[in-house]
Amino acid sequence: MSATAEVERKPLTKKELAADKPTWCPGCGDFSVLALYFKLLQNRGLHHEKFATVAGIGCSSRFPYFVQAHGAHYIHGRALPFATGIAVSRQDLDVFVFGGDGDAFSIGGNHFNHCARKNVNLTYCVMDNNVYGLTKKQTSPTSPIGFKSKTDMWGAIDKPINPMQQAISAGATFVARTTHTNPKHLLSMMEAAMDHKGFAFIECLSECTEFYDGAFDSSNPRKGGEFKEISEDHDPTDENAAYALAEELVPGYFGVYYQISRPTKQDKEAEVNSKFLEKTKGMEDWEILQQNFNKMK
């Protein structure tokens, strides 16, 4: 599409990919996600204009400002439908969506389910810190029971949602879990998600050092925890097995829980369109419309 194919372009450097200096707190898990996103883009040789970075609102959602590429910082909770708009209308682009747990599962909960069910071809990485970071420590839909926040000063009382199980039951076709403390694993999940055709969802544990320090120590070997990778025996096409594996929230398992191949929203729409396009082949748009107007004579 763009007239840039003349010369072989080199993959972008990290410097070329970086835009604003991230405004995250020192030690925030979100830094690793950004660093590995750069790495992914470099590894895949994706140029600035070939992809779109979309986010909602939250600390994690400030992502697009830090990436030197076409980006959109949309409203709280609605990044997925916005990204659906660009993904269905501009299928030449790779669409990446980033956001937080509140953005994804609370205010945007319904969109998450429907985007998964429609299998919109895009990659969605939720940086789950189990807390509302930007608004300074309120309970999030993934906060564990007992977590003391500014809205549950005596400890959270509502059952947290289970992102893996929700994604599987909603119909996502790629469901994976990773953590910011294991860069190699994080990158491999991002690569697998990008290669997947359809709605690819990654939950990346991403610690909020400011408001929920130590939340994921139990999964971090450097903090005395255990990084439990999903065993090779697990069959990711087995929905029930995937669902059972996802029972434990933290530390839980890491890797691809579930992956199946199902036609994407884009494929399905194209299939519908192809039948009509056969009939309108060679016609100017106004001639197609004229047929409708002739029927109204």
Add this chain to the structure above:
Amino acid sequence: MSDSSTADEVVSEKPKVSKIHEAVIRIAGNSQDGIQSIGGFLARLAGRSEQEVMTFMTIPSTISGGPSIFQVRLSSGEVLSSGDEADVLMAFYQHSYDNHVDFVKEGGVILYDTSHVEPREDLQEKFRHIGCPISSLTVEAIGGTAKDKGKNIFALGLVARMFDLDSTRIEGLITERFKGKPESVTETALSAFHAGHGYPLTTLAEIYEFEDPKARDTEQVVCTGNEALAYGILAAGVRYGAAYPITPWSDIMELLRRELPKYNGIFVQAEDEIAAVSIAIGASWGGRCAVTGSSGPGIALKSEAIGWAVMAEIPLLVIDVQRGGPSTGMPTNVEQSDLNIACFGGHGDSPRVVIAPSSVEDCFYTAIEAVNIARKYSTPVIILTDQAIATRIEAFGMPNLKEVCQDISPDLSPRDDHKPYDLSSADGITQHVAPGTFIKSGKYPVVTGLEHNEMGHPSGSPKMHTDMTAKRRSKLQALGRELPKPEVFGPEEGNVLMVGWGSTQGSLREATERARKTGDSISSLTIRHINPLPEGLEDIFSGFNHVFVVENNDENLYGYGQLCALLRARYCDKKIQGINKADALTWRVKDVLDRVKSKLEENK
């Protein structure tokens, strides 16, 4: 029926044939009787016969039935509104008779189904009653299984006979309508039609024949406002959209869903209105202005996202087909009560464009105009229609589609550099480059809802917020300067100027004509561009002693309807006053004139 002029006497046993200029026919029954389709056939027939036509219908909001009416006004001359009074009432049930008999002109005809209606003794003098066992004759004509089905077509036959309509054309329309269905369906319909047409209307003293309409130079098309708007959206080059169903907007989304595949476009049925507007905005960001739409409740849900589009300066087309509100309100009734949410329904200072088309034909062209404004000024544009304009059928000249259809594909040609929110751009107008565009400088823009600098990166600077707010405002001020000054209907100077917007245009114009015939100095004005307002309105107002803003909404706390309040705020002129009603029905010409009269009394 106006002007029963030359009455040709025909052979004695045959009914008298009268030439008529126009007729208002109201068909009242239940929604499942197919009332709408009789009206549709009549309207289409009129369009093909080069007659003017305007219809009006009410449908219950529940599908399981309930009273429903369709009124069609056919004329050999110009039709402005659907008519205050009916020349003919066709009543299928007792409730149809009881509820609508008051709408019949004195001396008018009431055609009723003797199987269900007991006409009132005391009205025998006032109206000409003609009974016909519509239900049982339909069953007889098309077989016992048909039950209530087919009654509408039988009734169509009666009307066709009464008005000496071209039955060959109607047969053609019936055949077209059932194309693709089993042949027996068409045959059954035709049998019902013939039975109705052949029914000896013995008590009917007259049949009516329309005067030959003036020949037109263009062909006519006949459709509803919703259809015209949807086709206008396609003509404008829009290829992506998303929405959630709601009456009376759903027709538009259904039509776009059905038609867009032919153009390789996609219309997404979203999980809710917030998703819908977001999908549309995402697609617009992709470089091609997209559409979303709804009715009041859904527009409320979209308002945060529309505010984002204002802030990020993204072109977007939003349709609001208004219905009675607030809340679920009156889903299948008309009201003009969303002007405020359209113009001001955003948090923060968030100016946006609002346009209200005033006829079915105008719906088509407004869609194109709106898309072009959205693109040129990089802004959301809201088209405000309403249930009345959405569902009524009008005839209008075939548009020159070859000329009006436009290609709005994104321009992805590489740029040297790009600053989306350039403060030095002419009139503050942003032009985005879509994702997919290579920018040689290596500096890429972000679109955002945070206050931002010229590259779209966040800025908390008070000066930046001041400048950017002014930028978003001044581009719409520039648009305001470009808008055409509306034309007064009637003389440009006089006693009263009635101001209206949207679907009331026809009633106001007819009221103007009627008043002038009796010597009253009344003119009228339709304001299509609600936000920003066009320049020059104060000059128009200065030609009149009174400016009465006639609206289909409440007078609110201070006595002004929604447009009236806007005009008073804008012009600070106390001669601008409101004439309002909140019965969720269209304005009748007579009521408009009565209210103008009493308003003049109040002002004495």
